[in-house]
Every structure is written in C-alpha cells, then in structure tokens.
Amino acid sequence: MREEYQRIVEAGFLLQIDDPRLVSYYGANLGPSLAQCLEWAELRVEGLNYALRDIPPKKVRYHICYGINIGPRVHEVSLQDVVHLLLKINAGAYSFEAANPRHEHEWHVWEQVKLPAGTVLIPVVISHRTNVVEHPELVAERVVRYASVVGCEHVIAGSDCGFSSQANSEPQVHPTVVWAKFEAMAEGARLATRQVWG
Numbered sequence: 001m002r003e004e005y006q007r008i009v010e011a012g013f014l015l016q017i018d019d020p021r022l023v024s025y026y027g028a029n030l031g032p033s034l035a036q037c038l039e040w041a042e043l044r045v046e047g048l049n050y051a052l053r054d055i056p057p058k059k060v061r062y063h064i065c066y067g068i069n070i071g072p073r074v075h076e077v078s079l080q081d082v083v084h085l086l087l088k089i090n091a092g093a094y095s096f097e098a099a100n101p102r103h104e105h106e107w108h109v110w111e112q113v114k115l116p117a118g119t120v121l122i123p124v125v126i127s128h129r130t131n132v133v134e135h136p137e138l139v140a141e142r143v144v145r146y147a148s149v150v151g152c153e154h155v156i157a158g159s160d161c162g163f164s165s166q167a168n169s170e171p172q173v174h175p176t177v178v179w180a181k182f183e184a185m186a187e188g189a190r191l192a193t194r195q196v197w198g
Helices: 002-010 021-028 034-052 079-086 104-112 136-150 175-197
Strands: 015-019 060-064 093-097 120-126
Touching: 002 015, 002 034, 021 034, 021 079, 034 079, 060 079, 079 093, 079 104, 104 136, 120 136, 120 175, 136 175
Parallel strands: 015 060, 060 093, 093 120
Antiparallel strands: none
16 A cells, blocks of 8 residues: 555645554454454554655544444444554544544543644544434534643544445435534534634
C-alpha cells in the first residue's frame, strides 16, 4: 500500500486509513487470548508504519472501528488494551468510536494516557449503528469530554467510516438520516466550541 499512500499524499490529500481489524480481531476470533491478539496486532502496526515511512504524520489520520455490522459487541477489545498500539502508528490524528454504546465510556482512557505532542483525537460523535439522530447537545457533550482531558486544540468531532451495516448499495441508515446526523454533529461541534472557548 505504500505506493498508494504516497500518491494520495503527493496529490495534496490527507491520508485516512480505516482499520477495523486492530480492535475487532479479538472479538471475531474468540479462541486466541488477548495477549495473542495484541501480538497479532503489533505485527500489523509494524507493517503499517513501514508502509507509512517518510510520510509526515500530520498528513495521516488513522481510524479504528469495530466493523460496520450491527452486532451485540460483547467480545471486543477495549481501548485501554490497545491504546499503546494505536499511539505507535505514525499518524497525526487518531479517530475512534466514541458514540458506540459499548465504548462511549472509554474517554476516561485519555485521563491516564498522554497524547503525543502535535497529535489530534477525532472521537466519532455520531453513530452509524442507529437510525436515531443524536441531539446536538449530546454531540457537544461528547466533544467537551475529550476537550476537557486533552485540550480543545487537540480534538476534532468526527463521524464513523460508514453508514451501512454492509458495503453495498442498500444502506441500513437512510441517506436522509445520515445528513440529519451530520447536521447534528455540526451544530454540536459549534455548541462545544462555544462551551470550551467561550
């Protein structure tokens, strides 16, 4: 993928890498232990960094998610178990599911983990797992949680990598709902900005 990554950056775009496997391998493969899954993931992080070599981290966004299928999510690895691997990836911004009911509480991880200088968190504040449109005040609350821990200059509100439970032409979340979610995210981000900047 190195050649493709370089071409994207050379064309003037930010490179976003969407990676559901880093955190969902454990849940999909209940046989291996967590330690075995982390060992598996560490090798993939090394490979990714090799592909990203010489690409400035500020040009790279890395997105982890738990896949796009709508499932019970009871066997997924927690952020606290993989955050050390996440921060090894040569990226300037890290995006992750912060609106997922199974993982929304994990903002507390950042109270214990120091964000590397110059990096940004992009918590996903609207979910593709539900047709319910998030209230802008809830979106703002989600953004402010992160800003209060890592500083508002290190937080960008984000959306997940897709709004379909399958990569096909029949989205599970109708486009009209998706756009309403985006509107809620934009308004929530404006509310959060007023709260943290005054």
